[in-house]
Amino acid sequence: MTRPSPRDIKAIADAGGVPVDAEVAARIGNSIGPAFEGFEPVSGTLPFDLEPATFLLVQTAKASS
Amino acid sequence: MSSEPALMSLTAVAKAIAAKQVSSQEVTRSCLHRIAQWQPRLNAFMSVEAEAALKAAGEADAELAKGKSRGPLHGVPLAHKDMYYEAGHVVTCGSKIRRDFVPATTSTALQRLKDAGSIRLGSLQMVEFAYGPTGHNFHHGAVHNPWKFGHITGGSSSGSGSAVAARLTFAALGSDTGGSIRMPAHFCGVTGLKVTWGRISRAGAMPLSQSLDTVGPLARTAEDCALLLGLMAGPDPEDPTASDVPAGDYVAATAASIKGLRIGVPSSFYVDDLDADVAKILDNTVAVLKREGADIVKVDLPDQRQLSAACQIVLATEAASFHKRWLIERPQDYGPQVLMRLQNGLAIPGVLYLETMRWRAQALAAHIDATGAVDAVLAPVAPVAAPTIAESDVGNGPDAEAVIQRLTRFTRPINYLGLPSLAVPAGFTPKGLPVGMQLIGRSFDEVTLLTIAAAFQRATDFHDKVPQLS
Numbered sequence: 001m002t003r004p005s006p007r008d009i010k011a012i013a014d015a016g017g018v019p020v021d022a023e024v025a026a027r028i029g030n031s032i033g034p035a036f037e038g039f040e041p042v043s044g045t046l047p048f049d050l051e052p053a054t055f056l057l058v059q060t061a062k063a064s065s
Numbered sequence: 066m067s068s069e070p071a072l073m074s075l076t077a078v079a080k081a082i083a084a085k086q087v088s089s090q091e092v093t094r095s096c097l098h099r100i101a102q103w104q105p106r107l108n109a110f111m112s113v114e115a116e117a118a119l120k121a122a123g124e125a126d127a128e129l130a131k132g133k134s135r136g137p138l139h140g141v142p143l144a145h146k147d148m149y150y151e152a153g154h155v156v157t158c159g160s161k162i163r164r165d166f167v168p169a170t171t172s173t174a175l176q177r178l179k180d181a182g183s184i185r186l187g188s189l190q191m192v193e194f195a196y197g198p199t200g201h202n203f204h205h206g207a208v209h210n211p212w213k214f215g216h217i218t219g220g221s222s223s224g225s226g227s228a229v230a231a232r233l234t235f236a237a238l239g240s241d242t243g244g245s246i247r248m249p250a251h252f253c254g255v256t257g258l259k260v261t262w263g264r265i266s267r268a269g270a271m272p273l274s275q276s277l278d279t280v281g282p283l284a285r286t287a288e289d290c291a292l293l294l295g296l297m298a299g300p301d302p303e304d305p306t307a308s309d310v311p312a313g314d315y316v317a318a319t320a321a322s323i324k325g326l327r328i329g330v331p332s333s334f335y336v337d338d339l340d341a342d343v344a345k346i347l348d349n350t351v352a353v354l355k356r357e358g359a360d361i362v363k364v365d366l367p368d369q370r371q372l373s374a375a376c377q378i379v380l381a382t383e384a385a386s387f388h389k390r391w392l393i394e395r396p397q398d399y400g401p402q403v404l405m406r407l408q409n410g411l412a413i414p415g416v417l418y419l420e421t422m423r424w425r426a427q428a429l430a431a432h433i434d435a436t437g438a439v440d441a442v443l444a445p446v447a448p449v450a451a452p453t454i455a456e457s458d459v460g461n462g463p464d465a466e467a468v469i470q471r472l473t474r475f476t477r478p479i480n481y482l483g484l485p486s487l488a489v490p491a492g493f494t495p496k497g498l499p500v501g502m503q504l505i506g507r508s509f510d511e512v513t514l515l516t517i518a519a520a521f522q523r524a525t526d527f528h529d530k531v532p533q534l535s
Contacts, residue, residue: 009412018392018411025412031466032381032409038374039421046423054426058433059263059483059508060310 002040003033071095072531075141075235075289082140085129089122089140089184096142096186100233102534107209109218109227111147111157113187118142121184137292139182145238146225147188148195148271149175158271159191159221161204161398162391172269173301174238174280181296189224189237193403195273196384197221198248198473199457203400207454210253211532212498216451219248225283226253230499231532236284236293240270242277243380244446244476247503250283250488251446254499256518256528257283258290259476261509262483263308265294266301274383275306276422277376277480286528287489287518291315294511313512319519323357326517328504329364329439335475340449346492346500347445350521354443357520364439367431372478375421375428377470379481382418385410405461406469429482433507440513442505445475446488450498479505487514490527499527 004012006025013020013028020028070078070092081087097115104110125140148158150168157163171179179185190208192200200223201207208223210216211231218227222239226249229237239246241259250257258281265280272278282293298312330336330351339347355361385392388407396404436442448471457472459465479486484505491502506514522528 004412012414013408013411016389016411018389018408020408020411024408027405027461027463028409028412030463031405032377032412034467034470035374035377035381036417038370039378039417041368042371042375042424043417043420046420046427050423050426052419052422052425054423055429055483058426058429059261060308 003036004029069095071099071232073235074285076286076292078235079138079141079292082129083134089125089142090119092140093118093122093142093184093186096233099231103211103231103233106214106534107211107227107231108206109190109208109224109231109233110144111188111190111205111224112155114185118184118186125182125184135180135182137181137296138178141183141235142186143178143183143236144186144189144228144234145175146191146222146240148191148240149238150269151175151185154188156188156271159193159195159202159205162395168269170269173266173303174270174297177297178293186234189228191224192221193400194388195221195240195242195245195271196403196406198244198469200249201402201454201458203402209454210451212254213451213496215455216453216498217252217457219252219451221245222249222283225249226255226257229253229255229283229285236282236289239281239283241279241281241480242273243376243480244473246281246283247446247476247486247488247501248473251501252451252499254490254501254527254530255283255285256287256290256490257281257488258294258511259479259486260294260511261485263306264485264509264511265297266304266307268301268303268307272387274380276379276383287487287515287522288316288319290487291319291515308509310509315512315515318512318515321516323354323359323517323520325358325360326441326513327360327362327439328354328517329362329436329442331366331442331444332363334366334369335444338448339445342450342494343445343448343500347502350443350491350502353521353524354517357524359517362439364436364442366435367428369478372428372481373474375424376477376481378413378418378421381406381410382413383410401461402459402465405465409466425481432482441517444503444505446501446503447472447475450494450496450500475503484508485511485514487511487518489518489521492527
């Protein structure tokens with residue numbers, strides 16, 4: 001998933017019920033954009049049968065082994 | 066016993082009170098005396114409750130005189146980050162929005178320390194809503210580093226780091242979502258324990274990011290952290306995420322040898338772009354641990370930048386969700402930087418957030434595979450010692466997030482993986498600023514971290530150094 005444009009951000013924020021102006025949208029893009037890029041190699045690659053709670057299984061399985 | 070009780074460790078003062086070598090009132094007066102001297106320079110306390118503390122100390126002494134002890138912390142005065150709910154007390158969360166908030170309940174962690182006999186000195190400063198790593202606070206002012214006024218303490222547990230370092234409280238609760246215990250421990254020269262996610266109940270602790278938030282202590286020694294962890298760890302009906310994985314004998318662990326333990330030093334990322342002073346202290350730390358009997362080996366960790374990015378996405382999304390109502394109704398009541406960071410979460414699509422949450426299991430499994438041959442990993446907490454308050458006051462400027470991300474790049478991956486990490490004082494720069502190192506462990510294996518840290522502290526005296534009021 002690539003870095004969102006200020007226009008994308010404005011649309012998402014508006015839809016979420018917390019509208020932001022163009023300047024704030026640009027600032028958000030500048031701040032959070034690198035996180036989108038950092039996660040890009042992983043995004044869209046995860047196996048189908050993987051859900052968030054699997055984390056607890058990994059965490060506790062290793063703790064008790 | 067020290068002629069100034071406030072200079073004792075938590076473990077030592079608790080034993081001294083129990084043995085009636087010193088009274089709770091004498092100890093409390095000693096802390097209050099130091100607070101009166103230091104607070105005008107540090108701004109570490111949000112509130113000082115001298116009269117109530119002395120009254121509670123008097124009651125503790127009277128109970129002890131009758132042979133009654135409430136527990137291992139009987140009569141020990143403590144102050145904590147101002148985000149732990151205590152029924153009937155204002156809990157500001159470092160904010161303007163909650164300036165007058167009085168909760169009806171008490172947080173589980175705090176209650177367990179109260180049940181062990183501790184008494185309340187007041188509350189400690191923090192970054193607004195715990196969302197920032199430097200210690201700046203737009204509403205309540207920056208907290209100063211007792212080692213050098215005008216330098217940051219780190220955050221968000223800024224008051225906790227500053228007050229413990231200056232010997233104003235024997236220990237303090239902090240919270241760690243992206244580094245908020247380890248950063249102040251590093252910058253202020255104290256010991257700070259970020260526990261495994263789920264090790265200590267979060268009930269009644271102000272939330273920032275439910276998937277990352279952890280409760281933990283800052284104290285002078287590993288032994289002190291062990292004592293507090295043992296009192297707080299364990300399941301809690303008020304917090305379904307508090308784990309029932311059995312707690313260890315943490316205090317006993319601090320007496321064990323590290324002979325034969327294998328400690329990994331990362332071959333990249335955590336050793337890249339370090340300030341020269343920090344790099345030298347890392348080398349010295351490795352040498353001490355080796356001398357104490359540990360085997361030091363290189364470890365190749367998975368890509369930490371991806372972990373860091375995932376952490377940022379989880380944190381931003383969950384924080385924005387908690388704050389959404391106030392973002393709509395009271396945006397003007399946030400400081401500029403905290404508002405900016407909360408707004409970041411508005412830009413994250415739900416699918417991306419859930420991908421970061423789904424990947425967490427794979428990422429942890431990959432870390433376990435990479436570190437299977439070692440008992441713990443040693444790494445710096447931050448690439449630099451404490452910068453000045455002025456130079457790190459980036460507000461909501463265009464470089465603010467980049468500055469924040471650089472400071473926290475060694476701590477965030479650990480929060481994403483939910484692993485325990487113990488920051489220990491490891492040296493001082495030539496300018497007299499403390500530098501800490503973090504020991505990163507396996508899930509729920511705080512025991513090993515405390516063993517290594519205690520052995521390191523038996524071999525060094527960085528944790529015993531006391532800043533002087535100039």
